[in-house]
Amino acid sequence: MIINKSTQNIIRVLLNERQKKLRLRELAGKAQVSLGMTAKVVETLVSCGHLKKKAGARVVSWEKLLQAWSGTVSVKENEKIEFLAAERPQYLIKKISSLLRKETYALTLFSATEIAAPYVAPDTVHLYILKGREKQISNIFVKQGIMPAEKGNIKCYIVDDNYFYGSQEIRGVKIISLPQLYIDLISYGGRGDEAAENVLSLMRKKNV
Numbered sequence: 001m002i003i004n005k006s007t008q009n010i011i012r013v014l015l016n017e018r019q020k021k022l023r024l025r026e027l028a029g030k031a032q033v034s035l036g037m038t039a040k041v042v043e044t045l046v047s048c049g050h051l052k053k054k055a056g057a058r059v060v061s062w063e064k065l066l067q068a069w070s071g072t073v074s075v076k077e078n079e080k081i082e083f084l085a086a087e088r089p090q091y092l093i094k095k096i097s098s099l100l101r102k103e104t105y106a107l108t109l110f111s112a113t114e115i116a117a118p119y120v121a122p123d124t125v126h127l128y129i130l131k132g133r134e135k136q137i138s139n140i141f142v143k144q145g146i147m148p149a150e151k152g153n154i155k156c157y158i159v160d161d162n163y164f165y166g167s168q169e170i171r172g173v174k175i176i177s178l179p180q181l182y183i184d185l186i187s188y189g190g191r192g193d194e195a196a197e198n199v200l201s202l203m204r205k206k207n208v
Helices: 005-016 024-031 035-047 062-070 089-099 109-116 134-143 178-188 192-206
Strands: 051-053 057-059 080-084 105-108 125-130 154-159 168-170 173-175
Touching (some): 005 024, 005 035, 005 178, 035 057, 089 105, 089 109, 089 125, 089 173, 105 109, 109 125, 109 178
């Protein structure tokens, strides 16, 4: 990780609210970052040309900010737990979404693109789960025959609730926000780069 957590949280909010002008206090509240730190990060982003600051902060070019963010973090850096299930990933996506409907979770990587911008069929289900809920989620899975494993076909990345900002539900399945999904795919590498372009195209359409 090249940038700190607070900066990530602020950028995540800015990209999800890229069509809005946010006052510093509002931005700080949404990002769960102190007002002082928010002011410092905003000034840095203004000096880099990513934001304009006049009665609030507004993104100048969200694509440039997204690209700048993409080179600073990696989904692979997150702590994770893995599980093994007999079912195919396409079926597991629906099963997991049903099992975790009362939990804070969101699919990412190819599992999320399968829902939002189909590109390549996933061979593993990747999802974010809320830190502190690992035991409860493990118990839910085990009761359904989904067992802990060193190398499984379900990978749960353990994160705080800031990661879920802007997440959405599509046909009963929760996926991470499109900016976060793009970042994850870029950092994952391989075919993730191509899938990220599909996500970027979807973001452009939603920005019209």
